Structures are given as C-alpha cells and as structure tokens.
Amino acid sequence: MSAPEVVVRPGADELAATVAGELVARLAAAQAEHGTASVVLTGGGIGTAVLRAVAAAPGEVDWTRVDVWWGDERWVPAADDDRNEKGARAAMLDVVGVPAERVHAIPAADAGYAEPEDAAVAYAQELAAAGDGAVPRIDVLLLGVGPEGHVASIFPDSPAVADDRTVVAVRDCPKPPPTRVSLGFPVITAAEEVWLLVSGEGKAEAVARALSGRETPASLPAAGAVGRRATRWMLDQDAASQL
Numbered sequence: 259m260s261a262p263e264v265v266v267r268p269g270a271d272e273l274a275a276t277v278a279g280e281l282v283a284r285l286a287a288a289q290a291e292h293g294t295a296s297v298v299l300t301g302g303g304i305g306t307a308v309l310r311a312v313a314a315a316p317g318e319v320d321w322t323r324v325d326v327w328w329g330d331e332r333w334v335p336a337a338d339d340d341r342n343e344k345g346a347r348a349a350m351l352d353v354v355g356v357p358a359e360r361v362h363a364i365p366a367a368d369a370g371y372a373e374p375e376d377a378a379v380a381y382a383q384e385l386a387a388a389g390d391g392a393v394p395r396i397d398v399l400l401l402g403v404g405p406e407g408h409v410a411s412i413f414p415d416s417p418a419v420a421d422d423r424t425v426v427a428v429r430d431c432p433k434p435p436p437t438r439v440s441l442g443f444p445v446i447t448a449a450e451e452v453w454l455l456v457s458g459e460g461k462a463e464a465v466a467r468a469l470s471g472r473e474t475p476a477s478l479p480a481a482g483a484v485g486r487r488a489t490r491w492m493l494d495q496d497a498a499s500q501l
C-alpha cells in the first residue's frame with residue numbers, strides 16, 4: 259500500500275473536470291490492459307458533478323465495456339430522486355451508453371426484497387458472481403466524504419465499521435435518508451485505486467483528520483478507505499484548507 263496522494267484544484271468545477279479527465283484516462287488504460295474496466299460510483303454533490311463532466315467529455319473509453327457498481331444506495335423506491343442510481347443514469351450512464359447488463363445497481367426498496375438486509379445479500383452475490391467468488395477487479399472506486407468522515411454509508415462508530423461482509427444494510431444513518439445499503443470495507447480496500455472526492459470548507463476538518471494518520475476506520479471511516487495500488491484524495495481548495 260502506497261502513501262495517499264493529494265490533488266488540489268481551485269474550486270469544485272475544476273475538481274470535477276480534473277477527476278473526470280483522470281477517470282476517463284484510467285478506465286481507458288484498464289481496457290487496454292484487461293479488455294474491460296470497472297468503476298464504483300458515489301452519490302453526493304461532487305460525485306454527481308464528476309459524472310456530468312465525464313458525460314461532457316467521455317474520451318477514449320469504450321463505454322460498452324465498462325462495469326458500473328455503486329458504493330452505496332439509499333433504501334427508497336427506484337423512481338425516488340434520492341436514488342444514487344437515478345442521479346447517475348441521468349448525469350452520465352444514459353448519456354454515454356453503458357449497456358444495461360453492465361449497470362450493477364444496488365436493489366431499490368421496491369425491487370422485491372422485503373428488507374435492506376436482503377438487498378445487501380443479493381448485491382453481495384452479484385459482486386461475488388462477477389469476481390468468481392471473490393471481489394471482482396475494481397479499477398477505480400469513487401467515494402464522497404461526509405463532514406464527520408463517513409464514506410459510502412459507513413458512518414463513524416456505527417456497526418458497519420467493523421462488519422466484514424462485502425455489502426451491508428445500514429440503519430439510523432445520521433444523513434437522510436436513514437436506511438441504506440453500502441459496500442463494506444472488504445470491498446473498498448480490495449479496489450485497485452480509491453479516489454476520495456471532497457469539496458467545500460465543511461469537509462476540511464474531516465480531510466485533515468483522515469490524512470493525519472491518527473484516526474481509525476471506526477472513528478473516521480474515510481481514514482480506512484485505502485486502495486491496493488493507490489489512494490488519491492482529490493480536493494478543492496476549501497476542502498484542503500486545513501492541511
């Protein structure tokens with residue numbers, strides 16, 4: 259595991275454009291090496307801005323050979339505007355044309371699973387099937403970061419921080435909506451590259467704490483979000499202001 263890399267851009271728009279350009283380049287390189295590429299998407303403001311920037315400049319990637327997964331999803335019906343999937347489809351997936359069979363959405367609350375725990379098991383099975391029983395190769399795993407240091411839907415000092423399952427149901431989230439399904443640390447830390455996308459002064463303290471080396475994944479989940487080959491903190495100036 260290498261030391262985290264920190265990239266700082268002046269503002270959120272420049273950050274989104276930089277991340278989009280580097281994501282396109284990384285996915286194209288993965289396709290050149292493996293034939294296919296895979297990315298885990300995040301919800302949230304800067305994550306969605308990145309998807310819009312990718313759609314505006316989709317580059318050299320063959321989008322019919324990209325597998326798309328999600329880091330977390332809100333436990334709401336498929337048509338609800340809170341769905342990360344809905345936002346990602348509108349911002350990018352439908353624009354660049356990722357085929358339906360490569361879009362691995364976390365089941366919605368009206369998809370036929372009684373409880374989010376059942377949906378989590380189903381998503382864990384879908385991941386395992388793609389990876390021949392293990393976590394599939396993830397070229398880039400994108401994560402937003404909350405002001406208190408959550409990533410995906412793993413919140414500080416919540417049961418998910420110590421859960422060794424690949425996918426977990428999460429209840430009583432401090433950020434609404436309160437019920438979610440999230441990847442667990444075993445998947446996040448299995449990704450080739452983890453990119454943490456952070457914008458705004460309200461996140462500056464969490465960024466500084468995560469990079470201080472003094473936090474645990476339980477106290478500050480973002481501190482536990484490390485990739486196998488690379489961990490990149492991609493920040494705007496405000497988010498970097500306490501470094």
Ligand SMILES: O=C(O)[C@H](O)[C@@H](O)[C@H](O)[C@H](O)COP(=O)(O)O
Nearest residue numbers: 301302303304402403404409410
């Ligand atoms: O679905 C979600 O809510 C997320 O995936 C969540 O982890 C998000 O990425 C962060 O809360 C940052 O969100 P913002 O960029 O909007 O602050």
